[in-house]
Amino acid sequence: MIQTDILVIGGGPSGLSAAIAAGKSGAQVLMVDRSPQFGGQLMKQTHMFFGSENQYASTRGFEIGHKLIKEVKSYKNIKILPSTTALGIYEGGVITLEQKIGAEEFYLKVYAKSLIIATGALEKSLPFANNDLPGIYGAGAVQTFMNEYLVKPGKRVLMVGAGNIGLIISYQLLQAGVEVAGIIDASPEIGGYLVHASKVRRSGVPILTGYTILRADGTDHIEKATIAKVDQHWKPISGTEIEFDVDVLCISVGLTPSSAFFWQIGCEMLYVKELGGYVPRRNEYLQTTVKNIYVAGDSAGIEEASSAMVEGSMAGLAASQALGFKHTSYENKMQGLLQEIQDLRGGEKSTHIREGYKKASF
Amino acid sequence: MTNDNIILCRCEDVSVQDIHNVVAEGYHTLEEIKRVTRVGMGPCQGRSCLMMILRELSIITNQPIENLLPDTYRPPTKSVSFDFFVDNSKEGGSKDDF
Numbered sequence: 357m358i359q360t361d362i363l364v365i366g367g368g369p370s371g372l373s374a375a376i377a378a379g380k381s382g383a384q385v386l387m388v389d390r391s392p393q394f395g396g397q398l399m400k401q402t403h404m405f406f407g408s409e410n411q412y413a414s415t416r417g418f419e420i421g422h423k424l425i426k427e428v429k430s431y432k433n434i435k436i437l438p439s440t441t442a443l444g445i446y447e448g449g450v451i452t453l454e455q456k457i458g459a460e461e462f463y464l465k466v467y468a469k470s471l472i473i474a475t476g477a478l479e480k481s482l483p484f485a486n487n488d489l490p491g492i493y494g495a496g497a498v499q500t501f502m503n504e505y506l507v508k509p510g511k512r513v514l515m516v517g518a519g520n521i522g523l524i525i526s527y528q529l530l531q532a533g534v535e536v537a538g539i540i541d542a543s544p545e546i547g548g549y550l551v552h553a554s555k556v557r558r559s560g561v562p563i564l565t566g567y568t569i570l571r572a573d574g575t576d577h578i579e580k581a582t583i584a585k586v587d588q589h590w591k592p593i594s595g596t597e598i599e600f601d602v603d604v605l606c607i608s609v610g611l612t613p614s615s616a617f618f619w620q621i622g623c624e625m626l627y628v629k630e631l632g633g634y635v636p637r638r639n640e641y642l643q644t645t646v647k648n649i650y651v652a653g654d655s656a657g658i659e660e661a662s663s664a665m666v667e668g669s670m671a672g673l674a675a676s677q678a679l680g681f682k683h684t685s686y687e688n689k690m691q692g693l694l695q696e697i698q699d700l701r702g703g704e705k706s707t708h709i710r711e712g713y714k715k716a717s718f
Numbered sequence: 719m720t721n722d723n724i725i726l727c728r729c730e731d732v733s734v735q736d737i738h739n740v741v742a743e744g745y746h747t748l749e750e751i752k753r754v755t756r757v758g759m760g761p762c763q764g765r766s767c768l769m770m771i772l773r774e775l776s777i778i779t780n781q782p783i784e785n786l787l788p789d790t791y792r793p794p795t796k797s798v799s800f801d802f803f804v805d806n807s808k809e810g811g812s813k814d815d816f
Binding site: 441463481484488494614619620634 | 725790806
């Protein structure tokens with residue numbers, strides 16, 4: 357049995373930040389990620405970040421990922437296991453893992469005094485006719501194709517969802533030489549930042565708000581997508597249909613926190629619409645209702661990488677401190693992080709996030 | 719357009735119509751519906767479909783999503799073969815040399 361002070365599940369922005377904070381505090385840290393490469397969604401993000409200098413503004417997502425990975429590797433007391441998936445969490449602090457090395461799989465058991473669950477999020481999907489036709493992808497898949505594997509998903513795309521992810525991916529599709537027929541969103545307003553929306557609009561891509569996807573058609577592959585206007589009850593209005601000849605439909609309708617481990621271990625869970633789904637109740641320092649189990653990043657509620665990194669640092673500091681590994685300037689650091697997260701959630705677009713967090717906190 | 723070709727669960731090929739049918743037969747909770755349709759029980763273990771299933775169920779049974787618990791989560795979180803456990807248990811299931 358592997359023994360560690362803190363196990364971090366998930367090596368995305370929040371997990372990496374949590375490991376660094378715990379490493380700095382002097383705790384023995386083990387971090388696992390199911391991917392061969394750490395960095396999570398950051399590694400697909402070729403655009404520059406906004407925000408303050410603390411969250412790497414003007415740096416591209418994957419560069420932030422590389423920076424964090426490099427920092428993690430500089431700590432002797434942080435061990436990382438790539439291609440390792442957490443399978444189960446059991447009472448008493450035992451976690452089982454599946455580690456892949458080449459074609460071989462190993463079954464590992466870890467005893468951890470404290471656990472930071474930073475498992476991120478899952479993409480939401482939509483029910484519409486023929487939604488299982490090839491050529492219909494989630495936004496994450498399209499981003500993985502293009503930005504990680506340098507493969508175009510198709511020739512002409514209809515984007516469903518005008519949030520930041522939908523807008524940014526539309527722009528990246530254009531950059532890759534893929535035609536974007538349009539962006540639709542059922543909401544009456546564009547969900548993403550106006551800078552992103554203006555950028556794609558300037559490139560000639562229409563953004564149609566108040567429209568939903570009705571159906572996809574094609575023989576072996578999507579050839580046509582039909583959209584329709586929705587009424588105030590989100591029901592399609594007949595006679596308002598518009599057809600698009602496309603070979604790709606990209607679904608970017610939001611994320612839901614990945615919550616399986618919190619349910620497994622018996623954390624008190626809450627459905628919070630504003631945070632994207634079921635989340636564990638947690639205190640100001642990200643501890644759940646189960647002692648020594650912490651949450652950080654999108655698995656605590658859907659937000660952005662910037663806040664995920666701050667949450668990760670907070671959880672890492674708090675988890676270490678609770679085990680007796682107190683960072684030399686713990687109070688100052690924590691105060692600074694609390695202020696930072698408050699600033700990040702201060703904007704007009706973050707009203708729902710603030711409300712969501714109020715509901716989920718105890 | 720029928721609900722037949724609206725797929726909720728790709729792994730087990732369960733459509734919106736299938737859910738309507740079992741609700742009409744009297745199965746109302748996710749647990750019951752999972753048992754009769756296997757919805758959300760394939761290789762993805764509900765990762766890509768659970769929220770969509772809960773949303774449809776909330777519309778069909780006319781109750782808020784908050785009241786629909788997403789059922790029980792048990793380890794393992796992903797599909798692993800029995801071989802995997804058997805092979806590893808022979809060696810005591812641990813690897814201490816990391």
